Structures are given as structure tokens and as C-alpha cells.
Amino acid sequence: MADATLTAAAPHTLLKSSLLALPMVLLSGLMLLGGPNLPRDPLRLAPFLAVYLFVNVLFFRMLRTGRTERYRAAFFIPFAVAFVISFLSNLIEARGSMQLTAGDMASGRTPFCHMVIPMTLVPAALTRTIIFPGSLLRGFAPVAGMFVIWIGASLALGRGFCAWGCFFGGLEDGFSRLRRRPRVRHIAKVWSYLPYAVLVAIVLTSAASLTPTYCMWLCPFKAVTEFPALTSTVARFQAGIFLSLFLGLVIVLPVLTRKRTQCGLFCPFGAFQSFTNKVSPVDVRIDRERCTDCNKCVNSCPTFSLDRESADRGGTRLSCCKCGTCVDLCAKGAASYHVRGTPVGWAPERARLLFIYPAFLFLVTFGGGMLQEALHRVLLLASTGRMIR
Amino acid sequence: MSAPAPGGARGGRPLWTGLGLAWAAAAVPLVLATFIGLNGWARVLVQITGVAISPWYTGGKVVRVIDHGAYRTHLHEPVFTGLLGPRKTGFVQVDLLTPEPAAATAAGGARGAARAAAVPDSVHLPGHLVESVDFDGDGAADFRLDVDTRVGTARVTAFNPRVLGVHEIIRFEHGLGLRVRLRNRS
Amino acid sequence: MRGLLLGLSSGAVCLASCAPVLIPCLLGESRRVRADFVLLGIFLAGRLAGYLAFAVLAWSVGALLRPQPRTFALLIAASYIVLGALMVVFGLDRPPAACPVPAAGRLRRWQALVRPPLLPAVLGLVTGLNVCPPFLLAFAEAAAARTLGASLLFFLAFFLGTSVFFLPFPALGAFRASAALRTVGRLTAVVVGVLYCGMGLGMLR
Numbered sequence: 001m002a003d004a005t006l007t008a009a010a011p012h013t014l015l016k017s018s019l020l021a022l023p024m025v026l027l028s029g030l031m032l033l034g035g036p037n038l039p040r041d042p043l044r045l046a047p048f049l050a051v052y053l054f055v056n057v058l059f060f061r062m063l064r065t066g067r068t069e070r071y072r073a074a075f076f077i078p079f080a081v082a083f084v085i086s087f088l089s090n091l092i093e094a095r096g097s098m099q100l101t102a103g104d105m106a107s108g109r110t111p112f113c114h115m116v117i118p119m120t121l122v123p124a125a126l127t128r129t130i131i132f133p134g135s136l137l138r139g140f141a142p143v144a145g146m147f148v149i150w151i152g153a154s155l156a157l158g159r160g161f162c163a164w165g166c167f168f169g170g171l172e173d174g175f176s177r178l179r180r181r182p183r184v185r186h187i188a189k190v191w192s193y194l195p196y197a198v199l200v201a202i203v204l205t206s207a208a209s210l211t212p213t214y215c216m217w218l219c220p221f222k223a224v225t226e227f228p229a230l231t232s233t234v235a236r237f238q239a240g241i242f243l244s245l246f247l248g249l250v251i252v253l254p255v256l257t258r259k260r261t262q263c264g265l266f267c268p269f270g271a272f273q274s275f276t277n278k279v280s281p282v283d284v285r286i287d288r289e290r291c292t293d294c295n296k297c298v299n300s301c302p303t304f305s306l307d308r309e310s311a312d313r314g315g316t317r318l319s320c321c322k323c324g325t326c327v328d329l330c331a332k333g334a335a336s337y338h339v340r341g342t343p344v345g346w347a348p349e350r351a352r353l354l355f356i357y358p359a360f361l362f363l364v365t366f367g368g369g370m371l372q373e374a375l376h377r378v379l380l381l382a383s384t385g386r387m388i389r
Numbered sequence: 390m391s392a393p394a395p396g397g398a399r400g401g402r403p404l405w406t407g408l409g410l411a412w413a414a415a416a417v418p419l420v421l422a423t424f425i426g427l428n429g430w431a432r433v434l435v436q437i438t439g440v441a442i443s444p445w446y447t448g449g450k451v452v453r454v455i456d457h458g459a460y461r462t463h464l465h466e467p468v469f470t471g472l473l474g475p476r477k478t479g480f481v482q483v484d485l486l487t488p489e490p491a492a493a494t495a496a497g498g499a500r501g502a503a504r505a506a507a508v509p510d511s512v513h514l515p516g517h518l519v520e521s522v523d524f525d526g527d528g529a530a531d532f533r534l535d536v537d538t539r540v541g542t543a544r545v546t547a548f549n550p551r552v553l554g555v556h557e558i559i560r561f562e563h564g565l566g567l568r569v570r571l572r573n574r575s
Numbered sequence: 576m577r578g579l580l581l582g583l584s585s586g587a588v589c590l591a592s593c594a595p596v597l598i599p600c601l602l603g604e605s606r607r608v609r610a611d612f613v614l615l616g617i618f619l620a621g622r623l624a625g626y627l628a629f630a631v632l633a634w635s636v637g638a639l640l641r642p643q644p645r646t647f648a649l650l651i652a653a654s655y656i657v658l659g660a661l662m663v664v665f666g667l668d669r670p671p672a673a674c675p676v677p678a679a680g681r682l683r684r685w686q687a688l689v690r691p692p693l694l695p696a697v698l699g700l701v702t703g704l705n706v707c708p709p710f711l712l713a714f715a716e717a718a719a720a721r722t723l724g725a726s727l728l729f730f731l732a733f734f735l736g737t738s739v740f741f742l743p744f745p746a747l748g749a750f751r752a753s754a755a756l757r758t759v760g761r762l763t764a765v766v767v768g769v770l771y772c773g774m775g776l777g778m779l780r
Contacts, residue, residue, distance in 0.1 A: 128440050152424075155419055210443060342409050361421070
């Protein structure tokens with residue numbers, strides 16, 4: 001993410017790291033298994049053990065080294081890849097195709113995605129209906145279930161969801177790391193307001209039309225999930241838009257800028273989720289007494305959430321997703337996680353622990369299942385020659 | 390957009406500090422409760438809000454089922470839902486469905502359903518269907534549908550001036566759904 | 576009276592349909608509540624002009640003008656595209672000062688020439704012609720009116736009935752202090768414009 005080498009925060013001793021990691025060892029096992037019993041099928045047991053070991057090694061390293069971002073990304077990026085593999089496999093198994101037909105929509109078989117949430121709120125408030133062709137309680141990714149996950153994530157993490165939970169974000173997070181140095185260094189600040197503009201636009205147009213206009217016209221991730229059947233010129237035109245946005249915002253621009261350009265410059269859900277930073281318990285602050293105005297944090301922030309003005313005010317912009325990049329990078333320890341209500345600079349490592357525990361647990365629970373499923377599919381492919389049952 | 394902590398850059402008040410720490414500490418149980426109680430919370434959320442999937446997608450509630458033996462007709466209630474009041478135009482959905490799932494679906498469960506979807510059950514419907522529909526419940530037919538179930542086309546003959554034409558034909562696993570455009574009464 | 580009652584009953588529909596156009600204008604253009612009332616007035620005047628002009632045209636030719644459904648659909652699609660393009664022009668009226676692309680300076684000079692002084696009026700006009708659902712009603716009523724005066728009076732009353740619902744909009748001017756919101760408003764206009772262009776192109780099939 002940054003041009004400069006990440007500097008280590010104060011690490012914990014081996015004993016202390018082990019003790020601090022112990023609750024995660026227990027909780028991650030519980031949440032990954034979803035019950036008390038180990039899977040009997042070897043093609044299920046092996047992925048579980050691999051993911052279980054992986055997440056606990058990552059968390060232990062997070063504690064031992066005092067660094068957050070690299071270990072977060074080490075799970076976040078494979079999580080996104082695993083999501084694509086498992087989602088598409090399940091889709092093709094159930095429907096035979098990535099294409100979404102009118103029959104699928106009328107039958108409520110469309111999995112609900114968190115990106116739709118902002119568009120549904122005004123119509124839901126005024127008409128008591130959800131403008132999405134899914135199912136409220138049944139099937140894969142039902143509407144109500146995703147709403148519950150979103151509410152829990154918002155209260156615990158705020159926009160931290162975008163760095164610790166969003167199964168799309170890891171794709172561009174990964175692409176942004178392909179080059180050592182950015183080719184495009186400067187993006188005008190005005191473009192960081194575009195996500196809010198997209199949010200207002202889709203909320204208004206969705207309410208007017210009672211259809212989720214972002215899903216129909218602007219979602220880059222239709223390229224790797226599902227999309228309306230290509231049975232008309234309009235559908236093919238829409239597919240062209242999805243593919244172009246995916247290539248541009250998720251692959252090309254992140255590679256060129258080393259930033260998460262889809263998240264920081266376009267995603268309306270991210271803009272919406274920024275407001276939940278006001279209700280989450282932890283944020284990122286800049287201790288002005290320690291800060292030397294070196295601008296490393298400003299230059300390295302992957303979602304354009306730090307600028308000179310916000311750093312001078314002692315904090316980040318509303319869009320901060322608490323990924324830990326600036327915290328890990330700051331040589332003076334000026335940038336740190338901060339618990340609301342506590343003084344700035346108060347026990348930064350304790351604040352970090354109070355954030356990374358729920359954040360990592362959320363990531364493991366939300367993403368661990370998908371990672372297991374993807375590994376299972378890979379093993380299925382290796383053993384049977386087919387990824388689809 | 391981020392304000393300094395209350396009490397100045399370095400000072401703090403014990404009450405706020407305690408509350409903040411308690412709030413932060415509650416995040417772990419909150420995450421656990423979110424996932425462990427997911428299904429329960431989801432049901433509660435639906436009950437409290439009373440929301441349903443938009444009838445523009447579901448076709449609206451089924452108000453009448455007519456059994457013709459070889460197939461069943463499911464008549465939905467007309468849909469005119471708008472954001473701030475009913476819309477001037479909407480549709481009524483008429484489903485023509487086989488009474489029993491295809492054998493492959495019955496035997497194969499989810500996989501059978503996938504195979505069945507590849508060969509839509511509309512081919513098991515009678516090849517040509519004529520259906521008279523009374524959507525407003527006044528006892529008089531409002532329109533007649535002439536449906537070619539093999540090709541998936543339909544023609545509507547309107548007896549009620551509110552009927553505007555065929556809006557959409559949907560292929561289900563077990564038959565066809567036809568949406569007929571209507572003008573609202575008001 | 577019938578027109579007024581119809582307007583009052585349809586106004587909510589007009590509100591939902593016009594909001595994606597009007598809200599970005601109000602957010603992106605103005606700084607004070609009073610100025611927002613002026614802007615709203617211009618928008619509504621444009622909308623009224625659209626209604627009345629079409630009422631005259633439809634009545635004067637009568638049933639002969641009633642276009643084939645396909646032609647009518649193409650007209651609607653074209654007006655969506657025009658509206659979308661206008662929204663994009665409005666939104667890009669002041670390109671980002673720090674934009675390094677040299678063409679931005681040429682774009683700004685071109686926009687200064689073509690941007691109508693009363694852009695909100697034009698937006699109101701085009702909004703009234705297409706996205707406003709009662710437009711279809713207007714067509715049917717105008718073609719059936721006995722006299723031109725009756726048709727114009729009907730639409731004037733209808734317009735007054737619907738416009739009541741737009742009165743709260745200038746409250747957006749209370750956000751006068753935030754340059755960020757004005758930027759968001761302009762960018763929103765661009766996004767809405769792009770969406771309408773896409774929807775219009777989709778209708779051209």
C-alpha cells in the first residue's frame with residue numbers, strides 16, 4: 001500500500017501474544033465450525049483445518065508484531081477470491097448459469113447483497129416493501145439476514161466493514177498491491193465526493209422507479225457474480241457497463257494508483273457506511289503533539305480518507321475504513337486507533353486490541369465459511385475433475 | 390470531518406472514558422450475537438418492520454387458484470404500488486403452473502430442480518391454453534389470454550378498458566407467469 | 576376544479592419522479608433558502624411551460640396528432656437522453672480546479688457558451704415532458720378538450736395542484752455552508768444524467 005516501509009508498532013512478548021490470542025483460538029473455532037462437531041468428510045475437514053490454522057497464525061502475528069494492515073489484507077484478499085469461487089460455484093450448481101432470469105427474480109431466488117441496502121430504505125419506509133427480487137428469510141443470502149449482519153457490523157465496526165467484511169473490497173485491495181510504485185500519484189480531491197453523489201443519485205432514482213438502479217446500471221461486481229440474462233440489447237448494454245466499470249475501477253485504476261479506487265471513488269455503499277462511523281466505538285486519530293507532518297499517512301491511505309486538513313484537525317475523513325495502513329506506517333506513533341470518549345493518544349495498543357478483536361472475529365466468521373467452501377471446491381476439482389457437484 | 394476528543398487534545402473525563410471502553414468492549418459480544426442469533430434476529434426484524442418483497446417482483450399475493458386438472462391458474466391481486474401512492478398503471482399476474490413438479494425435481498431435490506429448470510415445465514403444460522380472467526372480482530371476465538406454452542407467447546383480448554396489453558411473460562420452473570398491464574381505477 | 580384535484584392527487588407521484596432532477600440542482604447550485612425558492616420557481620416555470628406548450632400542440636391537432644405507440648415511446652426515450660445530457664452539462668459546469676487534464680479548460684469555455692442561463696428552467700421543461708407520469712394523462716386530456724382555453728385551464732390547475740408538493744424543497748438551501756455538499760450535488764447531477772441517458776438508450780430498442 002505505501003511507498004515507505006511499514007514501521008512496527010510496539011510488539012507484544014511471545015507469552016502475552018499467546019494469552020491474548022487464546023480467546024480468538026476458541027472463538028474462531030466455534031464460528032468456523034458453526035457447531036461442536038468437526039466435519040467428517042475429509043474434503044470438508046481439510047479446508048476447515050487449513051482455514052482455522054491460517055486465521056489464528058495471522059491473528060497471532062498481528063498481536064506479536066503490533067502490525068495490523070498486512071495481516072488483515074492477508075485474509076481479506078483471499079476472502080474476496082474465495083467469495084467469487086464459492087458464489088459462482090453455488091450459482092452454477094443451482095441455476096446452471098451466472099445469468100439471472102425473470103423467473104429467478106419472480107421466485108425470489110436472487111441472493112441479497114449489502115450494496116442494495118441504501119436503495120431499499122426509502123421505499124421500505126414508505127411502502128413497507130423491499131425493492132429487491134430476493135427472499136426475506138429463506139435461501140442463500142436472504143434479505144433479513146444480510147440486514148442483521150449489516151446492523152451488527154455498523155454498530156461494531158462502522159465503515160470498518162469495508163476493510164474487514166466486504167467480500168468485494170479484497171479484489172481491488174489485491175490488485176492495488178501488484179505494482180511496487182504507483183503510475184498515477186495524484187487524484188483530485190473532488191473525486192472523493194463521487195461516492196456520495198452516486199449514493200444520492202441511486203437513492204433518488206431507486207425510490208422514484210422502485211427498482212435498485214445501482215444493480216441495474218452501475219454495479220462493477222456484476223462481472224463476477226450474477227447479471228440479468230443477456231436476452232436483449234439493453235441487457236447486453238448493461239453488461240458492457242458492468243464489465244467496463246469492473247475493469248476500470250477494480251483492476252486498472254487500483255494497479256495504476258495503488259489505491260482502492262472503487263471503494264474510495266465510486267462505491268455508494270461505502271459512502272453510506274461512512275455515516276455509521278459516527279456510531280462505532282473506535283476511530284483513527286492523529287496525535288498532533290507527535291505528528292511531524294511528514295504526510296506518509298495522507299499519501300498511503302488506500303481510500304482517500306486522509307488529507308492535510310483532516311490530519312491537521314487530528315483525525316481522518318468520515319470515509320475511514322480503519323484498515324490500519326496509516327497506523328502501521330506512522331514512525332512517530334501519531335496515527336493510532338482510538339476509543340471514543342478516551343483522550344487522544346490514550347493507550348493506543350489497548351485501543352487497537354479493542355478494535356481488531358471484533359473486526360478480525362467478524363472477518364473470520366463472515367469470510368471463513370467462504371474460504372472453506374472455496375478450498376472444498378478446489379479439492380473437489382482435484383479429486384473428481386469437477387468443481388460443481 | 391473528525392472532531393477532537395472531548396476535554397481537549399490530551400485530557401479526558403473518566404465517565405466518557407469508561408463509557409467508551411465499555412462500548413468498545415461490547416463489540417465482541419455484539420459480533421458473536423449477530424452471527425449466532427442470525428436467523429432469530431432476522432425473523433424479529435421482519436416481524437417488527439412488517440416488510441415484504443415488493444410485489445413488482447413477486448407479482449403480488451395470490452388471491453385465487455383454479456384447478457383445471459392438467460394445470461392450475463394462480464391469479465394474483467393487481468399491483469399498482471407506488472412510492473407515495475398508487476401508480477396510474479400497473480399489472481396483474483396470472484400463473485399457469487403444472488400441479489405437480491416434474492419427476493426429475495421430485496427425485497433429485499435441489500439438483501433435480503436445476504435439471505428441471507433446464508427443461509422448463511412449461512413444456513408439460515398443454516400446448517395451447519385459453520384463460521378468461523376476472524381480476525376485479527365483479528363476476529365478468531376482464532380479459533382473455535391465448536397462450537402458446539411451447540413458444541412462450543401470449544395474446545390478450547381485453548373486455549375491460551383498463552386492460553392495456555401483455556407486459557411480460559416469465560418462465561418458471563413449473564410453468565409460465567403472464568403479466569398483463571392495467572390502468573388503475575382512480 | 577377537476578384539474579386541481581387531479582394535480583393534488585398526482586403531486587406525490589410528480590415529487591418522486593422530479594426529485595432525482597431537482598435535488599441535485601438545489602444541492603449543487605444554490606446557497607440560501609431564498610435563492611432555492613427562486614431556483615424552484617424557475618424549475619416549475621419550465622415544467623409549466625412544457626405542459627402548456629404540449630397542451631396547445633395536442634389540442635390544435637387533436638386526435639390526428641395521437642402518435643403510434645412506437646413513435647411515442649421513441650419520443651419519451653429521446654427526451655430521457657436529452658434530460659440526461661442536460662444534467663451532465665449542469666453537473667460539469669465547473670470542472671475541478673485541480674484537474675490536470677488540459678482539455679478541462681477548453682471544456683469550461685465551451686460550457687460557458689452553451690450553458691443556458693436558465694438551465695433549471697430547461698431541466699424543468701424536459702422533466703415535465705418525460706419522467707413526469709401525468710404527462711401521458713395530459714396527452715389524453717388535451718386531445719379530448721373542447722376548446723383551447725379549457726385545455727389550458729385544465730393544465731394550469733393541474734400544475735398548481737402538483738406544485739404544492741414541491742414547496743418544501745428549498746429547505747435544502749439550509750445546507751448553505753457546505754462546499755462539500757455543493758460538490759456532491761453537482762456530481763449527483765452527472766450521475767443522474769448518466770443514468771437517464773442509459774435508461775433512454777435502453778428505451779430505444
